[in-house]
Amino acid sequence: MTIGSTLIERFYRSLYLIRRTEEEIVKIYPTDKIKSPVHLSIGQEFVSVGVIEALRCDDIVFGTYRGHAMYLAKTGNLRKMISELYGKITGCSKGKGGSMHLVDVDKGVMGTSAIVGTTIPLSVGYALGLKYKKSDSVVVSFFGDGAVDEGVFHESMNFAALKKLPILFVCENNKYAIHSYHINRHDSDNICERVKHYGMQVERIEDGDIFKIYNFTKNVIDSLRERDLGPVFLECVTCRWKEHVGPNDDFHLGYRDKEEVEWWKANDQLNKIRMMADDKTAKLIESVVEHEIADAFNFAEENTVYNEKEIYEDLFKE
Amino acid sequence: MTIGSTLIERFYRSLYLIRRTEEEIVKIYPTDKIKSPVHLSIGQEFVSVGVIEALRCDDIVFGTYRGHAMYLAKTGNLRKMISELYGKITGCSKGKGGSMHLVDVDKGVMGTSAIVGTTIPLSVGYALGLKYKKSDSVVVSFFGDGAVDEGVFHESMNFAALKKLPILFVCENNKYAIHSYHINRHDSDNICERVKHYGMQVERIEDGDIFKIYNFTKNVIDSLRERDLGPVFLECVTCRWKEHVGPNDDFHLGYRDKEEVEWWKANDQLNKIRMMADDKTAKLIESVVEHEIADAFNFAEENTVYNEKEIYEDLFKE
Amino acid sequence: MERILSYPEAIREATEQEMLRDSSVVIFGQGVDDPKRILGTTKGLLERFGSERVFDTPLSEDGITGVAIGAALAGLRPINTHIRMDFMLLAMNQIINMAAKMRYMFGGVYRVPIVIRALIGKSWGQGAQHSQSIYPLFMNIPGLKIFVPSTPYDAKGCMITSIRDDNPVIFIEHRLLYYQKGYVPEKSYSVPFGKARILDKGKDVTLVGISQMVIECLRAKKYLQEVNIDAEVIDMVSLSPLDIDTVKNSVMKTEKLIIVDNAWTVCGAGSEIITRLIEMDVKMQVRRMGFAFVPCPTAPALEQHFYPDAKKIAMNAFNMLNPNKKEWQPNLELSIEEIEFKGPF
Amino acid sequence: MERILSYPEAIREATEQEMLRDSSVVIFGQGVDDPKRILGTTKGLLERFGSERVFDTPLSEDGITGVAIGAALAGLRPINTHIRMDFMLLAMNQIINMAAKMRYMFGGVYRVPIVIRALIGKSWGQGAQHSQSIYPLFMNIPGLKIFVPSTPYDAKGCMITSIRDDNPVIFIEHRLLYYQKGYVPEKSYSVPFGKARILDKGKDVTLVGISQMVIECLRAKKYLQEVNIDAEVIDMVSLSPLDIDTVKNSVMKTEKLIIVDNAWTVCGAGSEIITRLIEMDVKMQVRRMGFAFVPCPTAPALEQHFYPDAKKIAMNAFNMLNPNKKEWQPNLELSIEEIEFKGPF
C-alpha cells in the first residue's frame, strides 16, 4: 500500500505536514533564524488542503502572505519554503521574498502578496489567459475576509463574472483582519450575500468540514473545466489560532474570546482525520513528514553565500 | 401669484432653465468662446430637478463632470456657471475649473469632479461630518452607471452603510459610460441589485417620472434627517441625448440606436411638465429664464483680466 | 518617396504588426473597441483580431491592471490603455506594488510582459485632472521601463520594443503629438530603451525635451536662429533607463543645458538628469523648465502661464547666453504654424 | 530635569492635545482603536474621546481617504493612518487627483485640512511591499505638504502643525525612529513647514539626512571624528516645502554635500536639492545615497546592501575628502549601540 492512495491519507499527510511545519516555525522563531515576519495558518489549514486536494497538478493557485498552508498543500516543497523563510538563496524566491512571497511556477503557485487583495485581479487575469489559450486548467484564488473590503475585490468579481472565467474564489473568512472584527468593517458577515449578485454560484461552509470543502471543489472544478459556468465563490468560515503575525497566542490582547478559538480547536480537522485514518498508516505518514521537516530545516540552516551582485539580479528579464 | 409657488412651477422653472442653458451652450460652442469640454445633461435634467426640489437649501450635493443640471437645480447661479465655462475669473471656480469643476459652497454644491467615482467617498465623508456635528442636513451624491464599476464605489457604499450615514445616493443610469454599453461592463444592468446587500434601502425608477423621483426623495430625506435609517440608494434610469462630451448628436457613430433615444424624447419630462403647467405662468417663467440666460452669457462675455499672479493663487490656504 | 504616417497611425501599425506576429499579444482598456478607437490607435484591430484579443473593460483601473499582470503570467502579452494618464493614479497599487516588483520579489522565476499606454491631455480647458503627466512618479520606481516617444517613427519603433519586452513598460503618448506626421517605414523595427536622440545638431546650447516638449524645443531652435543661437535639440525618448551619455556629450560641447519637462519639475526628470551630470562633474550652466507648480487651471489666460512653450524656451536660452542684454522676444510671425487643438477630449 | 518621551509618545501627546483643544479633530484608520494602537501612537485616545472621534476602518484605502477629504469639507480635521506607506499606493487617486487639487480647482473656496500618517517599514525581512518610502512621488505634486520628522521633539511639533494646517499634509514616520527618545516639552508647540534643522555643526562636509537616515548621519559623524572629519548634519524635517537656504548656507561653508535619502534616489529628494543648489550656482562636490535601485529583498545578506547606513555614509564622506587615500573603515567597536529591531511588524 502506498501512502496517499486514499483521500483520508492524502488529507492527513497534507494537514499534518502543514501543522507540524508551522509548529516547528513557532519553536524556532525565538532563535531569530527566520528572517521574516510569519503569518501562520495553524487552525485554517483545512481550507487549503480541502480545496487543493481536489485540484490537478496543472491547476493554478494564487494566495496571500498567510500562504504556508496553500504553498505546502500545492507543492509539498518544504526545503524551498523553509530556506525562503531563512533568507537563503536556495529558497523558492531566492531569499528575496520571505514568508510572504512564496512561489512555485512548476507546481502552479503563482506567488503570494503582502498587500491585501492584490492577487485577486491577478488570478482573474490568469484565468483570462487560460481561457484564451483554451487550456482546461482552472485557477483558484485564495484570500481573507479583509480583502473583501477592498474595491479591487469588487472590480475583480465583476470582471470574472462578465467574462465567465474558469476560476474558483476561496475566501477564508476567519472574521478578523488583524484585530478588526467583521462588524467593524461591514454590516453583515456573510460574504456570499455580497457577491452572488455578480452572477456567480456561491457556497458558504460554516462548520469547517474538510469533506464538504473537498466535495464542493471537486464538483465545481469539473464544471469549470467545461468552461461555461463562469466563476464560483466559496466562503469557508474558519479561525486563526495564533496571533495575526508572529508565533504566539494573542488572547492577552483581549480583542477576541478564547471560547471562539476553543470551538475551532475542538473541531480541529487534523484530529478528526487522524481519528478516521488507519493508525498504522497515520504513524507512517507522521514519521515520513517528521523526517522531511527535519531535513528541510537542516537544509535551510546550511550556509549559503550570496554573490555580492545578487541584489541587482532579477529586476528585469533581459 | 409668485412663480414657484407650486411644485409644477418649480419643476418647470428648473427644467426649462437647465435645458435652455444647455441649448445655448450647444449654439455658442462652435464659436470657441467656451474654453472647456462640456458634458451635457440634456434629456437627463429631470433626475437632478426631481431630487433637488425635494431638498432644503442647506442640504449638500456632490456630482460629476456632467454637472450643469445638478448645479443649476441647486443654485440657479447661471452667471457664475457660464463665466466658469468661459474661463473667466468671475466664474464659480475663478475660471480654474471649467465645466467639469463647478462649486457653490453657500448653496451646498461641494464640487464636481472629472475623475469618475471620486466624489462618492467625499460625499460619504461629508455625511460623516454632518452626523458628527449633529446637523440635520442630508447629503445627496450623484453619479453615473460607470462609477459603479469602480472599486471605490463599493468601498463607499460599505462604509456609508456601516456608519448609517445620512446620505442619498443617486445613480443616473443612462446605461453608457462614454460608448460602452452596460452589458460590456456588467453581467446585469440593475444597479440596485448590486447594492442592496450592503444593508440599504434601494429604489429603481425606470420610467423617468419626475414625480416618482421627487416623492421618493422627499420621503427618504425626511427619514434621513432622523438619522437612524442609514444610506438610501436611488437608481434613475435615464438617457443622454447628446454625445458623451461636446455639443453634438452622435448617432452617426453607430454605437447606439436612435430609437433608444427617441423613446426618451417622447417621454421628455420638460414637455410633460410644460403641458401640466398653467400656460400663462409657463410663458412668464420662460421669459424670465430667457432673460437670465441672455444676461449670464453677456456677463460672461465681458472682458475680465487676470492678475498675472493669479495662476499661483489658491494652492494652499495660508 | 518617403512613407508618411501620423503618430496614432504609427502606434496602430506597430500594434497590428505585433498582433499578427504573435498571437499572445492582446489589447484591452476603456474604449479600445468603441467607435473612436482611442483616437484611431486601435482602428481595425477588433475586426482583424476579434473580441478575444481586443476588448473594452469596465471602469476598474486597479483591477484591470491586475488582470493584465495575471494574463501576462499566463503567457499573454497584454497592452492596457488609459485614455488619460491621470487615471493611472487609480492603478498605482498594481503598477508599483505588483508589476514593478513581481519578478524581483520571486527571485526571477517569471516575466511580466505588459505594456501600459497612457495619454497625456493638454489645452482647451481640460483642467487639473485631465492634464497630468506623472512620469516622475514612475521614474522613482525600480522595475518599470518608460518610453516617451515624440515622433511617429519612434512611436512605432518604441511600441514594438515595448510589446516584445518581457517587463512592464509604461508607454506615454501626448495627445498633441497625435498631430505629428513623419516618415515611418512599413517594415517592423524596434527602437531601443535607454537611447536619447539628437534631433537637431547645434553648438551653443543644449535643449533637452521630453514628450511634446521636444516639439516646442524644435520650434524654439528656429526662433533662436534669428539671434544666431545654434541650439542642439535632444529627445530623451526613454526615461527609464535614462541615456545620460548623449546629454553629457552634448553639454560638454555647449556647456549650457535647458531641460524642458512635460511635467512638474520638482523631483522630476530634469532634476535627475542634472544631478547625474553633476555627479559626473560636468561643468555647465543649467535651467529647468516645466509645468507651473500648481494644478492645471482651465482658463486660457492662466493655462498659457502653466506650460512651457517655444517662445519661453527661446527667451530662456537667449537670456542664458546673453545675461546682460535686455530681454528678447522671438518674432512670432516667422513661426511654424501652430497646431490648433480643440478636442476630441 | 529634561522631560524625555519616545517618538510614538510624542505623536500620541500631540494628537491628544489637539483633540482636547479642538473637537473637530478626529482620527481613523485601520487599527487606530485596536489593542496595539498603531504602535502606541493612539493609546488612550479611544477611551478619552470615544468611538465617534477614534475609529477603525475597513480595508478601503482609496475610499477612506475620500471620506477624510469629505469630512474635512464638512468642517472636521481628520487624521487618517496608514500602518505602512506602501498602502498609500491604493489611495493615490484621492490624494493626488482630489486632496492636492481641490482647493485650487475650485478657486480657493474651501479648505482641505487632512493629515495622512504614513509609517515606513524596515528590517527583518519585511520585503518589497512593506518597506517603501515613496515621498518623492508626493514631492512632485503641487498641493501637498510633507513632514519627515526624525526626533521626538519634531514629531510632536510637526504633528501639531499638521493638524492645524488647513491643507493636506503627509506625515511620514519611520518605524525605526519609534525607538528614539528625546526631550519633548509638555506644552503645545508647533514646528514650521519649510525649515530644515542643523542637528550638529561641522565644517568639512554637509550630511543631509531624511527621516531615519538622519540618525545614520549622526552616527556617521561620530565615526568620522576618528579621522578628524567634522561633519555638519542637517535634518530636512519638511520636504514640501523644502528649505534650500539652510542646506545652501551649510554647503557654502563645507563645499561638500552628501544627501542620504531614505528612499530610492532617482527623481528623489536628493536630486531636487542638488538641482536647486546648482540652479543657484553653488559650487560644490555632491554625492547621493539612498536605497539600492531594486525592490527591497528580504534576506539579511542582501538587505544590508539595500540601505545606506552610518558606516557607508562615513566611508563615502572620507573618500570624498580624501580621494587619493585608500579606503577607510570606521572602527565599529567605537560605535553607538545599534538598535535591534524585530517587530512588531
Ligand SMILES: Cc1ncc(C[n+]2csc(CCOP(=O)(O)OP(=O)(O)O)c2C)c(N)n1
Ligand atoms: C492594502 C493593504 N491594507 C492593509 C494591510 C495591512 N494588513 C495586513 S494583513 C491585514 C488583515 C487582512 O485580513 P484578511 O484578509 O482577513 O486575512 P487574514 O490575515 O485574516 O488571513 C491587514 C489589514 C495590507 N497588508 N494591505
Ligand SMILES: Cc1ncc(C[n+]2csc(CCOP(=O)(O)OP(=O)(O)O)c2C)c(N)n1
Ligand atoms: C477613473 C476614470 N476612468 C475613466 C474616465 C474616462 N471617462 C470619462 S466619463 C466616462 C464615462 C462615465 O460614465 P458614467 O459614470 O455612466 O457617466 P455618464 O458620462 O454616463 O454621465 C469615462 C469612462 C474617467 N474620467 N475617470
Ligand SMILES: [Mg+2]
Ligand atoms: Mg481574516
Ligand SMILES: [Mg+2]
Ligand atoms: Mg452613464
